Amino acid sequence: MRARSIGLGLVVAAVVAFPLVAGPYPVKLLQEILIWGIFAMSLDLLMGYAGMVSFGHSAFFGIGAYTAALLLSKWPGLLAALGAPALAAAVGALVIGFLSIRVGGVYFIMLTLAFSQMFFALTFQNAFLGAEDGITSVPRPHVFGLRIAALGAFHVYLLAIVGAAALFLHSIVRAPFGHVLRGIHDNEERMQAVGYPVARYKLLAFVIAGTVAGVAGSLYTQFVGSISPDAFLWTTSGEALLMVIIGGTGTLNGAWLGAAAFILLQSLVSSYTERWMLILGLTFVLFVLFAPGGIVGALRGRVGVRS
Amino acid sequence: MLVVSDVFAQALNGLAYGVLLFLLSVGLTLIFGMLDIVNLAHGSYYMLGAYAGVTVLMMTDSFWLALVVAPVAVGLVGAVVERLCLRPLYRRGPLDQVLLTFGLIYLFEDLVKWIWGGRVRSIPAPALLTTSVNVLGATVPSYRVFVIVFGLAVAVALWLLVEKTRLGAVIRAAVFDSEMAAGMGIPIDRVFTGVFAFGAGLAGLSGVIAGPIQSAAPSIGATILIPALIVVVVGGLGSLKGSLVGSLIIGQAETFGKAWLPGASMLMIYAVMALVLTLRPQGLFGRPLK
Amino acid sequence: MTLPLLAPALLTIDGVTRTFGALSALAGVSFALEARERRAVIGPNGAGKTTLFNVITGQLPPSGGRIVFDGRPIAGLPPHTVARRGVSRSFQRTNLFPRLAVLENLRLAAAAGAAGSYNLFGRVERVTTPLARARETAAAVGLAERLDTVAGQLSYGEQRQLEVGVALATRPKLLLLDEPTAGMSPEETQRMTRMLEGLPREVTLLIIEHDMDVVASLADRVTVLHYGEVLTEGTFDEVKRDPRVYEVYLGSE
Numbered sequence: 116m117r118a119r120s121i122g123l124g125l126v127v128a129a130v131v132a133f134p135l136v137a138g139p140y141p142v143k144l145l146q147e148i149l150i151w152g153i154f155a156m157s158l159d160l161l162m163g164y165a166g167m168v169s170f171g172h173s174a175f176f177g178i179g180a181y182t183a184a185l186l187l188s189k190w191p192g193l194l195a196a197l198g199a200p201a202l203a204a205a206v207g208a209l210v211i212g213f214l215s216i217r218v219g220g221v222y223f224i225m226l227t228l229a230f231s232q233m234f235f236a237l238t239f240q241n242a243f244l245g246a247e248d249g250i251t252s253v254p255r256p257h258v259f260g261l262r263i264a265a266l267g268a269f270h271v272y273l274l275a276i277v278g279a280a281a282l283f284l285h286s287i288v289r290a291p292f293g294h295v296l297r298g299i300h301d302n303e304e305r306m307q308a309v310g311y312p313v314a315r316y317k318l319l320a321f322v323i324a325g326t327v328a329g330v331a332g333s334l335y336t337q338f339v340g341s342i343s344p345d346a347f348l349w350t351t352s353g354e355a356l357l358m359v360i361i362g363g364t365g366t367l368n369g370a371w372l373g374a375a376a377f378i379l380l381q382s383l384v385s386s387y388t389e390r391w392m393l394i395l396g397l398t399f400v401l402f403v404l405f406a407p408g409g410i411v412g413a414l415r416g417r418v419g420v421r422s
Numbered sequence: 423m424l425v426v427s428d429v430f431a432q433a434l435n436g437l438a439y440g441v442l443l444f445l446l447s448v449g450l451t452l453i454f455g456m457l458d459i460v461n462l463a464h465g466s467y468y469m470l471g472a473y474a475g476v477t478v479l480m481m482t483d484s485f486w487l488a489l490v491v492a493p494v495a496v497g498l499v500g501a502v503v504e505r506l507c508l509r510p511l512y513r514r515g516p517l518d519q520v521l522l523t524f525g526l527i528y529l530f531e532d533l534v535k536w537i538w539g540g541r542v543r544s545i546p547a548p549a550l551l552t553t554s555v556n557v558l559g560a561t562v563p564s565y566r567v568f569v570i571v572f573g574l575a576v577a578v579a580l581w582l583l584v585e586k587t588r589l590g591a592v593i594r595a596a597v598f599d600s601e602m603a604a605g606m607g608i609p610i611d612r613v614f615t616g617v618f619a620f621g622a623g624l625a626g627l628s629g630v631i632a633g634p635i636q637s638a639a640p641s642i643g644a645t646i647l648i649p650a651l652i653v654v655v656v657g658g659l660g661s662l663k664g665s666l667v668g669s670l671i672i673g674q675a676e677t678f679g680k681a682w683l684p685g686a687s688m689l690m691i692y693a694v695m696a697l698v699l700t701l702r703p704q705g706l707f708g709r710p711l712k
Numbered sequence: 713m714t715l716p717l718l719a720p721a722l723l724t725i726d727g728v729t730r731t732f733g734a735l736s737a738l739a740g741v742s743f744a745l746e747a748r749e750r751r752a753v754i755g756p757n758g759a760g761k762t763t764l765f766n767v768i769t770g771q772l773p774p775s776g777g778r779i780v781f782d783g784r785p786i787a788g789l790p791p792h793t794v795a796r797r798g799v800s801r802s803f804q805r806t807n808l809f810p811r812l813a814v815l816e817n818l819r820l821a822a823a824a825g826a827a828g829s830y831n832l833f834g835r836v837e838r839v840t841t842p843l844a845r846a847r848e849t850a851a852a853v854g855l856a857e858r859l860d861t862v863a864g865q866l867s868y869g870e871q872r873q874l875e876v877g878v879a880l881a882t883r884p885k886l887l888l889l890d891e892p893t894a895g896m897s898p899e900e901t902q903r904m905t906r907m908l909e910g911l912p913r914e915v916t917l918l919i920i921e922h923d924m925d926v927v928a929s930l931a932d933r934v935t936v937l938h939y940g941e942v943l944t945e946g947t948f949d950e951v952k953r954d955p956r957v958y959e960v961y962l963g964s965e
Contacts, residue, residue, distance in 0.1 A: 156850070167518050216702050221460050223518060225655050229695060232648050236688030245482045283832075294581070298820045301809040307805075308769065309882050310795035310824035318916040319830065329904060360521060393532035399525025403518050404510060 127278075134270050142266060144382060146273055148374045150334050153277045155358040156284055156370035157327035158400025162356070164288055165320045165363025166300030167216075171227030173351035174211060175204040175233050181238065182343040184250040187337070194255035196333060197276065204329020205322055212321035216314055228349050235347035249343030253336050273334060280327050284367055287323065296320055306384055357399050363409030372410045427559035432681050433674065434557065438566040438635070440673020441573025445628035446646065447653040448580065449621020455660025456596050456617060457512070459519040461504070464625055465647030466530035471496045471626025472638035476543045485548035490571040492630040493623040500622025504615050527644060535640045545633025565634055572631065576624075577666055584662060593617060598660075635707055649676065652691050656698045658708025667706055720783060722747040722887060722916055723768075728777030728787070730760075730767055730940075737763040740777070745886075750917040752927040752948075756961060760899035761920045762804055764937070765888050769801050770794040782885065798827060800884035802875045804891045804920070810864035814874055816853055817863050818846035821881035847882055852908055853877040869900035873907070880915070887911075889919045893926055905929050924952075929943035936960070 130149075134142045154176055160165045179200035186195035215226040238244045242290050245251070255264045263272045295316050298306050307313050336342045345351065358377050362369025380398070385391040406413055446468055453461050471492045478488035503526065511518045546552075551565040584590035595603040596613045604610040629642070636642065653672045657664025672691050679690030698706060721744035730738040740758045745751055753761050766772040767928060768779060770791040774896060779787040786794050809817050823829055823842035837843070845872050850856050855875045858866065876892055892908070893901045905926050908917070927948055934951045937944040938960050944951060951957055 156737075162517075168520065170520075216700070218699075221454060221520075221659065222460060222655070222703070224460055224520060225651055226759070227690060227698070229648070229652060229655065233689065233692040236692065240685055242690055287832045289836070290834050291829050291836050294816070294820065294836050295823075295829050297812065298809055298816075301808065301811050303811065304805050305773075305803075305878065306820070306824075307791040308795060308801060308803075309821040309878065310792050312790075312792045316830075323832075332650075349648070350527075353527075356521060356524070372617070390532055390536060392528045393536065396525045396528030396532065400507060400522055400529065403522045403525065404507065407518060 120174070131271070131274060134267050138170075139266065142270065144378060146270065146338055148371070148378050149273060150279045150331055150338060151355070151358065151378060152371040153280050153334075154331035154372035155330055155355045155362070155374050156281060156367055157324040157331065158352075158355050159362075159364060159367055159370050160287065160296075160360045161320060161324045162359055163367075164300060165296040165317060166303075167317060167321065168224050168356075169227040169321075169324075170224050170352050170356070171211065171215075171231035172324070172355055173347050173349065174227070174231035175325035175328035176210055176332035176335070176351065176355075177208075177231070177234055177238070177342075177344075177347035178207045179204045180336045180346050181250070181332075182329070183243065183333035184253045184335045184342045185244075187253050187256060191254050191256045193256060193258060196258075196337060197330060200329045200333035201326050204332070205291055207327040207329075208322040208325025209318070212318045212325070216317050216321065228352070231347050231349050231352060235344050235349075238344040238347060245343075247344065249341060249345075251341040253340050253342070255313060255337050255340075261282055269337075271399070273338070276330065276334060281367075282331060284327065288367060292319070328333030335394055357395075359409075360399070360407070361409055363411030366409070366411040369409050369411040376410070427561075430558055431560035431562055432677055433563050434560065434566060436575075436623075436674035436677035437670070438569045438673075439677055440633050440670045441569055442628050443576065443646075443653050443669035443673055444573060444666055445624045445631070446650045447657070447669055448662060449618075451622050451654045451657065451660055451662065451665045452593070452617050454506070454623050454654065455598070456614060457508075457519070457680075458516050459508075459523070460516075460651070461523050462520060462647065463523040463526035464650065465624040465645070466527055466645035467496050467500060467643075468627035468629040468632075468646055469638070469640065469643030470499060470530065471533060471629025472545065472633050472642060473543070475555050475627060475630035475633050476538065476547050476638050479545060485546075485603055487632075488545075488630055489627070493627040495624025496629075497619040497623030501595075501619035503622075504618040505521055508618070520588055522547075531640050531643065538638075540640060543638045545630070548633035552569065569631055569635075573581060576627075580662065590662070602636065649691055652695045654705075656695055656705055658705030659709040660709060661705070664705055664707035718849055719907045721745055722782060723918070724778070724780040725764075725768070726778040726780070728764070728779060729775045731775045732773060736942055738767065738774070741776075741937070741940065741942055743942055743945060745916065745918060748913045750930055751919070752931035752934045753918065753920045753937055754924075754927060754934060754951075755943070758939075759937040760940040761937055762890055763940075765801060765920065768794075769799060770820075770928070772801050775883055786940065792905055795882060795884075798885035799888065800810045800879040800882045800886070802879040802886035802890055802892060803846075804894060806868075806871045806875050808863045808874055808878065809872060811862060813860050814850065814864055814866070815843075815846055815859040815906055817874060818849050819843055821848045821878045821884075822849065823880055843885070849877050849881040852880065852911070854903065862918045869896055869903075872896060872900070873904065875902070876907075880911070884915060886918065889917065891920050891922060893921070893923050903924065910918060 130145065133145055158172050161169055182200040182203040183196060186199055211230045213229065215223050218226065237249055255262065255269060258272060261268065262268050295311060299313055299316060303313055332346060354377065356372030359370060361376050362371065362373025381391060384394055446464065450461060450464050474492035474495045476489040478491050479485065491589025507522055508519060511522060547565045551568050553564050554561050555564045555567060557567065567670065584594060592608055592613060596610060610635060649672055653665060653668040656672065671694060675690045675694045679687035683690065723745040726742050728738055730739045741764060744893055763772065767774045770789050770793065773788040777787065781797060781799060786797060809820065819842050822845040823839065826842055828839055834927060850859055853876055855870060855873055855877060858870060863871065866874060872892060876889060879887055893904050897903065901923060908930055919930065931948055933945060934948050935945045936957050938953055943956060943960060944954055
């Protein structure tokens, strides 16, 4: 256990100190990994612990992103950067979750997919939201009076938020609520039969996951400086799913690995060949077929067995 | 000014689009009913059908030949995919299957770009059908009329197959309760592969028929998947009748939306979906949820 | 005015029907179960026994009739509400949490009514009451040595024991057991019977059973179900001697 804590500490220290040793492009890659990582981790809470497969997680990413984009130009403070996007995403998750959870299984997958596409349609054709081009020139916020536009300051800010979100998700999973989710995942019918109102727990999990996704979306807007309707595409949800699978479903920390694998693969492969999508699709298919435990599963010696 | 013939022309367009959606959604709904999986790669079969059409036309200049070859070719691809990729996953549950089909989307789309190039390829209508006809005062391309007639003929043939033949009874049994059907001695594996191939073939047929209307491009698969999914959700997963009714409704909704509410056209089908699902969460003809 | 001579029954089933299309699984079942009673429900396959359980516990709504438990109507309520009222059931086909340990299986059941299950922070180990109850239940069903074993890796007999344990851990007033000894060897069956005999009388039992030895040892009274209706009721000896019961079982045993 000591070894693991020390190892973890080293990794965190390396991540924090990264801008001091690396150039702007690698730092950007790392930051992108962190943002997508927390987005994927929120999806892992849903998928790996509650057993809910949502193909519409991008809806909350997009809601958070657009909320931040709209508000930051006028009020560049923490409320616009985090508070409002989180709240907006939570409300969205409450509504979509309430409508989607009462139908189970495959209907849930399709409904969540349709909802996120609906947001895509909404933003794509809406002039106020920038239509196809989205919203650009989004400034980074002021935190405690300081503008965090500089690379180093933004890095610390990003790490703090992503770290807090990750700690929150880890805490949930170890808490009584997390155990209930696992019970639901393992045997929903029995959980009902012993007296748990399962739908309520699922809804709460959905809202929590959606809120964290909204924060990720908002961070993404601040990171890039703009946002477009593509954030809502169902393929965005699919890519997050891919990250969860590659990293290892139901591990939480696998999300970092999955995001890293995806983003590094994308950036490396696309510089050598145009066939990036082919390789991605093939990787996905092969992982599902032969390594459903993901990278973490493989590291734990469980290739081929679901964790 | 609302002219009846304009309305009628739009309605015919909507009907043609609905027919395309129907051919596409039949496979989706049957596959779901039998295997409890949403085949997200179904749109890819539509796209492959269009490209198969492109190739056949390049080689033989015969649209009618393309109409026959494309579905067969795509059906074969579907059969191979089912045997190689999906069958190992049946034991593992719906999640893995859905995820795998998602990976296939990327695979197919890029494969198509690789083989045929990324730009749009056109599929000209056959010489016979390049004129316009006058239907009840409206001027409509004769090709659209062909699509409607052809599609409805397929619908009737399907209905006959499923309701009136022994094969159809087997398929219905497998769709309704595959465990029970297997227990009754039906070779479930072969039925699965067969229905999968059939559904893929129909999707391919839809793609090649749609060719003269919307051409072939690598993105058409992902684009048409969403309306097809909505059709299936609105009609009821597993119900052929639902597919037909759903696709007619969605076809009209999207066409009229584009014509009269261009600023919100993309939202029309979601509005229809939301309306149906609030009143009947299992879809119009779907099995009642527990 | 009639004086109530007896305390009202714990569970009253009155004219309950359940149809699936043209098929009538329950055709009007009526009986009453007293508190502290141990009742066996027997009947040939297809008589509607499991359907009756499903209707009582809320997995299926009845098509007609009333069900009153502890003075309140429960027909058509969802399963989790019925469970919270004090009705718990075990399943004919083992229905555990296969990837979780025995202790966790029981703890989840024990914690179902407890406050704090929505707690996003804190550790599960610190919520002591459900844990204690889980250990007690494990001891009661003979799994005290297997607490850390993953449920999916237990032997069949142990899984059936855990199956009853999970239902018992919710501290129910009424425990419905659906063929608890199904598929068990004679030794395992004996062990299960002794375990059930040892349960406190505060837990009223309603058991579906095919094994007549178990029924004989355990049941105060027996209800015989046939084609979705109650054929007859009585003590085990009375029912055993009833010629109609013998007829009904001919060809199905």
